[in-house]
Amino acid sequence: MxxxxxxxxxxxxxxxxxxxxxxxxxxxxxxxxxxxxxxxxxxxxxxxxxxxxxxxxxxxxxxxxxxxxxAPRVVDAVREQVGAFTHTCFMVTPYEGYVAVCERLNEVVPGDHEKRSALFNSGAEAVENAIKIARYHTGRSAVVAFDHAFHGRTNLTMALTAKNMPYKHRFGPFAGEVYRAPMAYPYRWPTGPQRCAEEAFAAFTAQVHAQVGEENTAAVIVEPIQGEGGFVVPAPGFLAQVAQWCREHGIVLVADEVQTGFCRTGDWFACVHEAVVPDLVVTAKGIAGGLPLAAVTGRAEVMDAVHPGGLGGTYGGNPVACAAALAAIETMRAExxxxxxxxxxxxxxxxxxxxxxxxxxxxxxxxxxxxxxxxxxxxxxxxxxxxxxxxxxxxxxxxxxxxxxxxxxxxxxxxxxxxxxxxxxxxxxxxxxxxxxxxx
The missing domain is CATH 3.90.1150.10 (Aspartate Aminotransferase, domain 1)
Structure with a gap:
């Protein structure tokens, strides 16, 4: 064209x-x-x-x-896969494409620790599964999200999302044990951008301690750059402080990289810019060149905590979408x-x-x-x-x-x-x- x-x-x-x-x-x-x-x-x-x-x-x-x-590689891969088979359900009779996508994700997601991945259909579905995994691993129930966040349109992810209209209006009640903390939003921080990271982190920790309790918190979920909330780039240092605090309290840090992942911000993932290594990374959008695919990738001991059969879905990791993802990732590398x-x-x-x-x-x-x-x-x-x-x-x-x-x-x-x-x-x-x- x-x-x-x-x-x-x-x-x-x-x-x-x-x-x-x-x-x-x-x-x-x-x-x-x-x-x-x-x-x-x-x-x-x-x-x-x-x-x-x-x-x-x-x-x-x-x-x-x-x-x-x-994209040429994606088109060729999809045509070949459609001609071979379009679906078996990986949980019934598996196939190599699903495994290969998980291998690629384990390679490119930040961190040199051992990783596992699971594939789903959409960003919201992957976010829900990340929360399930975090709760199972920790034995805790509370989840902390941030002001201006967007994590999806399902019931749990609407609870995590901050904005009412059009995403939440008249769709409640929403899933419980979800709490919200201030985001380090430099342009709108009350005292200005210079002290934004320090003050926002202090407000975050104080609020979680008083309203939730660290020992009750399974996960903190954050977009390294907020998407629907207005492309808010957290003040430098804020994410690193949150990550360290999560480590100190045995809380799973979930990075929602649905919109920021796969080269969008100038690196494979946006958390790399802040030298943050999350426990779980949620991806979708750019992963498969336009075909519906999403994933949760994270520390092996966290991902493997869930019992067999506890994760999955009929279409998750569809073979055609997996072929597209492998071709898209190859395009990202080659170009x-x-x-x-x-x-x-x-x-x-x-x-x-x-x-x-x-x-x-x-x-x-x-x-x-x-x-x-x-x-x-x-x-x-x-x-x-x-x-x-x-x-x-x-x-x-x-x-x-x-x-x-x-x-x-x-x-x-x-x-x-x-x-x-x-x-x-x-x-x-x-x-x-x-x-x-x-x-x-």
Whole structure:
């Protein structure tokens, strides 16, 4: 596919509008659509819709297609596996692909300790299983999550998630024994970013001690960079302090790397940037080039604690998804996609910083690698400006740039381009963003 933005109609075009009418008549209303352009093909950094428009992709299907849509190695591996067999259930009659994916995960997940992995279908399912494993291993029940966290849409993961609308509203009651602690959010820390790590850690430990009890806490779960919460990068040193505290109290540290994993932040995993080695790492999204797959990888003694049959699922580690994952991981290695993410940051971050200098509504620029964001506020305040974020994103959409919003307050523009995107497309997308700010 030609790697160029081409607009043949308004966005969305007439065929997409007709398809959207069908969608509204057939699909449950609770399924929201950010940009109703209906996709026909996609490759590299371009998405082709049914009206012939080619849009620049700054979303990657929410961070999933880091290796690019229809990546050649992934396509070839999937075709071969589909022709061999599509399902047996690994728990009934196993197959090599599942084992090979676990071997690769055990290699690339941080830490030189012995590891085990288990495969699932989605990030939320993997998070639930990580909590099950932590509770079983420790014999404790309490779990601590953080402000601004997002961990999924199932009952337990909604309890772990901080944001009410749209994720939790009227879906309770939620799973119990889940507690929330302050996140070291530098831009919004009350006393400023300089003491954020120190004060947030003190608040975290004091709150857990008083409200939960260390001896009752099975796990602390944290996103090394928060995703739906607004791409919040914890203050430097905060994660390392939490990790040390967990070790001291026999608490399992779970890193939710669903959105940050697989080269997205310029290393294989975001916790590497803080030299943190979690006990369990949860992955999904970028693991399999667009096919549904997720995993929990962690210390052998923790993972092996659960009795046989206690973990699993009919589709977990589906052979086609495993073939895709092996090909995607090979693509990451062969094409140095960690380096690609760092190059994307080198292009994007200065442009976003320049945007902040020109537009007072840009309160903060943050992120790592190809996981970057700007937080929008009312000028000269830190009052969130969700309406402006929506307006800028809509202006980008009209000009053929796929963008996403995020944040507890809905005021963050987040950027997740495919790691294989060309620099020309990247710069053109940033030009569109500039004009969208001017228009909004």
């Amino acid at each position: 030609e790697q160029a933005r081409i607009l043949k109609t308004a966005i969305p075009g007439p065929r997409s509008i007709r398809l959207h009418a069908r969608e509204r008549a057939a699909v449950a209303g609770g399924i929201g659509v950010t940009l109703p352009v209906y996709v026909e093909r996609a490759a590299g950094g371009i998405v082709l819709d049914v009206d012939g428009n080619q849009l620049i992709d700054f979303g990657s299907g929410i961070g999933v297609t880091g290796v690019g849509n229809a 140095d996609l960690c380096g690609a993410a760092r190059r994307i940051e080198a292009v994007m971050k200065p442009r976003l910083a320049a945007l902040a200098r020109r537009f007072p509504a840009v309160g903060d620029v943050r992120g790592r690698g190809a996981m970057l964001a700007v937080e929008l506020v009312e000028p000269d305040t830190k009052t969130p400006a969700p309406g402006l974020a929506a307006a800028v994103s809509a202006a980008c959409h009209r000009q053929g740039l796929i963008t996403l919003t995020a944040g507890t307050y809905g005021n963050v523009l987040r950027f997740l381009p495919p790691l294989v995107i060309g620099e020309d497309l990247l710069r053109e997308g940033l030009d569109i963003l500039d004009s969208a700010f001017a228009a909004a």
